[in-house]
């Protein structure tokens with residue numbers, strides 16, 4: 001049965017931020033390491049998550065500001081996973097066309113975040129977009145030495161990153177921090193990948209689009225020190241996650257992420273057992 005269109009809008013300062021669902025990934029809690037299986041399964045059961053294939057949300061975002069349109073990541077596209085590839089249709093459902101996007105802010109170059117930038121022929125899906133990527137991120141995935149040092153099953157990630165950057169040749173602009181789109185600041189959150197970056201949308205109430213600080217929110221909110229098998233630098237990823245969660249909870253900052261349950265806008269509450277995500281109320285109007 002057909003679901004309703006997967007987009008949701010919210011105003012942040014002078015911008016309107018739209019979350020686009022790209023669908024879902026079927027994974028497993030096996031991707032989280034540094035915690036024993038009994039505790040892992042107990043946390044998931046407490047969150048009403050059944051054993052078996054674990055469905056993870058996959059989102060991308062639009063930021064509309066003063067006639068310009070940026071996208072933050074683009075999902076995995078139709079060939080990545082049976083559940084992915086819905087962002088392009090949801091972009092149209094939200095009333096936009098691919099050629100309106102002038103900037104794509106990349107949180108990191110993992111395939112579930114970037115393969116949606118390609119069309120079925122492997123060409124750029126967004127013909128007028130410049131990709132904004134952290135310099136360390138671009139360097140890592142284009143390094144033959146880094147590829148050779150990576151376990152063989154993960155080497156395809158390098159090919160995906162290189163293919164996407166090649167499809168946008170001449171339109172890849174590197175940054176490290178600072179303003180990358182009107183009202184939007186890049187915030188390096190390294191570890192998961194070397195140039196993993198959050199995007200801070202400034203407004204009366206700030207929004208941090210934090211990329212992959214969480215993959216399995218239920219588990220990592222309770223156990224921020226755990227690591228993900230895809231982390232390039234697992235210790236740094238855990239350190240960055242721990243510091244980011246503490247800051248976001250303390251500042252009562254609004255967050256959104258690529259693997260937070262759609263439509264993703266949430267706050268983070270600290271409690272005696274770690275943190276909990278508190279989803280924001282779904283509103284039928286954009287105020």
Ligand SMILES: [Zn+2]
Nearest residue numbers: 110112212258
């Ligand atoms: Zn991801």
